[in-house]
Amino acid sequence: MRPIKHFIIIAIICFAFNAYGQANYTKITNYKPYYAWAHLYPQDWIVLRSFENAGRSYYLMVNPQTLVTKIADAGFYQIKPASLAQLREKFSDMPYVKALAKAESQSVMIQDAGIERGMPQETGISLTADLCPSHRPLDRRIFTDIINGFRQVERPVPIALSVSGLWMKHHLADLNWLKELQAKRQINITWVNHSFTHRVSPSSPLKTNFLLEPGTDINYEVLETEKLMLTNGLMPSVFFRFPGLVSDQQLVYKITGFGLIPVGTDAWLAKGQQPQAGSIVLIHGNGNEPVGVNDFINLLRQKAPSIAKKQWLLYDLRETVEEAEVR
CATH class of the missing domain: 2.30.30 (SH3 type barrels.)
Structure with missing residues (x-):
């Protein structure tokens, strides 16, 4: 039997x-x-x-x-x-709980609250690409270039994708392409919750914009995104990225109240911020920010000799946050 x-x-x-x-x-x-x-x-x-x-x-x-x-x-x-x-x-000494507390300790900023840096053992970065709602197709150069750039030293190549619900709904072909790359073990994706609608107003001040817009249903924004991830065969992570990197202290605690860790950045390339060792780098992969993508591709070219010697690598966001909290 x-x-x-x-x-x-x-x-x-x-x-x-x-x-x-x-x-x-x-x-x-x-x-x-x-x-x-x-x-x-x-x-x-x-x-x-x-x-x-x-x-x-x-x-x-x-x-x-x-x-x-x-x-x-x-x-x-x-x-x-x-x-x-x-x-x-109960699990207060574990990296997950320490990361929640660290994100809460950095919750007072109107922009870029949450974890901004990891702590890899060697020089390198954690790459995050945001997939906000967009009429443009996925900027596939990001993925083909990191696969080619790290082919001999790192496979699959880790990347964290902050995905919004509306992007998933309207970019199914691009989403399936990403899943195929993952199935072929060319990339290893950490799926980050980026809210469902990614609400934004071109005229409202930050304090009433994005998820801070009056009337926002944060339960819907968080849980519907996770549900759609699962429906599309994606594994939700414990990370959350605020649309526009905008939040307030109350909103940060609402997100950690879902058991999610807000992730910011100390290197938004399109804004001219230069990555350092351990940086959580931000680019947009939704076709709306070619400047940031070009900057990252140029960075890969500059780092090619170090990549070949395994002296400059990409790090899994989960592992670099875990390591940072262990130390």
């Missing part, structure tokens, strides 16, 4: 996952914040969301040590419900 059971389990897993290696949850209902301690020896996880899909119950979970997220069947773990505050106390 055991070989048959194993075959059935493998068949179910293969059926659930799409061609890009991540399950598509196309019939999601009752998607909501849900906090709990999940234990399955030897690893503890923190549950952040619960939902149903096609009659089955699932959890979105984070590893508090590595910041890696995953979806688990609700029946696989021993679950102990708790408040997020209780979980932060």
